Amino acid sequence: MGDMKVLIVEDDPLHRSYLHEAVVAALPECGTVIEAVSGGEGEIQARANQTAHIVMDLQMQPRNGIEAARTIWQERPATRILFWSNYADEAYVRGVARIVPDGAAYGYVLKSASEERLRLALRSIFVENQCVIDREVRGTQQMSFGRSVGFSDRDYEILMDIALGLTDRAIAQRRRLSLRSVQNRLQQIYEKLDVYPTAGSAEGGDVQFNLRARAVTTALLRKLLNSGAMERAEAELQDWLETAR
Amino acid sequence: MGDMKVLIVEDDPLHRSYLHEAVVAALPECGTVIEAVSGGEGEIQARANQTAHIVMDLQMQPRNGIEAARTIWQERPATRILFWSNYADEAYVRGVARIVPDGAAYGYVLKSASEERLRLALRSIFVENQCVIDREVRGTQQMSFGRSVGFSDRDYEILMDIALGLTDRAIAQRRRLSLRSVQNRLQQIYEKLDVYPTAGSAEGGDVQFNLRARAVTTALLRKLLNSGAMERAEAELQDWLETAR
DNA sequence: AGGGCACTTGCGGGAAACCGCAGAAAATGT
């Protein structure tokens, strides 16, 4: 038995015990397994135990995995984290990619993956110090950074702002842009999300959409946004409202 | 061993096997347990096996529990269904309440409930034919039907319509109302969601919200809407777009 | 019958969203 310590952060008890077994089976060099049931507790345990190896769920209440990972990485960027999540939503993938420190080893494995895949990912990250990202997740990564229907970070920021309900003027103020620039950005977001009335269906009884609201819905349905990401964005907005202005 | 047949519909393999054990332990009179891994397969299995006893998850991809339950209840309204869900979001609770046939026995238990609670619910519904609804869920039910900050069904419809991105005119057309009536409804929705600029913070640099978009976000953050409900609503909208007009 | 109460509808107007056009500014490529 070695002296590696592994921290498991997962709110679902069934998944937690499953992870526990998987870790013990995959890592004979692992001497101690610590468990936490929420993002907040995960941060505390990571700090207290100086764990450099963490397996973490993304979707947790009240403090989710991305927030926990961010503070953990801020304190010790060398920490290796394997994210184990139900979904490959673009909002999650982008959220993780945004906070990974340079050169840090991390992994992203879906819960639907086989035991063997999970075992390999555990060994690759914790022993070989090598990144492992699930194929499906790679797919959404390509999409988001590719240029075909890709959203730039700027697009994403502003899409989030209209999702939060800000006016054009407020967005301009927050992002330090002119009113017209914001509106330009919006127009190209509308185009990328394909929310413009189809020319084919012509006039007559064509139902009109409110582009602003329709864009948000479309982004939600395409998993480009999700409620977790919006909660985070809302918190950031509240911060900004108090400091600025 | 009796001849009761129980159908389990749950996409997570861990939860599925946990449910399987719980059913066998709680119901000695249960002779057969059938498993399905999605809403669609659940419908097929229910039809094929004529099962009158179902335990079902709500959040599933691609066809969720509410859609499956609706078609199952349409075919045989006497079916007893126990919903076993992670969340007590108003959107889920309302979605279930909307499709329960008159006099049908059903249950709503959270996954965070104890084994004992699950056991009792299984026996109450499948043996005693009696409704069992978790305390937390009752809470959100009260909220939604009470009048304090309660949303009428009409409010909810129209809230959903703006979430889908329809214009006032389109909503008026769809719900057979005048333009002004829709706008009146919107105003009282805004009030109930409390999205109006606070009079206290006064003018100056107060950031303005687009009420329409802000209302949707607020509803999402309060779990009054969720993406599952919006997917269903989007499908209904597409149906309407093809038939009407 | 009359007085609330909830809901609906019309009118009018200020504010915001949406967008074409065109010039300035910055980033990019060769």
Next chain:
DNA sequence: ACATTTTCTGCGGTTTCCCGCAAGTGCCCT
């Protein structure tokens, strides 16, 4: 260094949203 592309910005105009005011309908209550 120059040309090219992308992004940002201002102006003007149409449409939609947001809402105060007022009048009409139907229901329940005493």
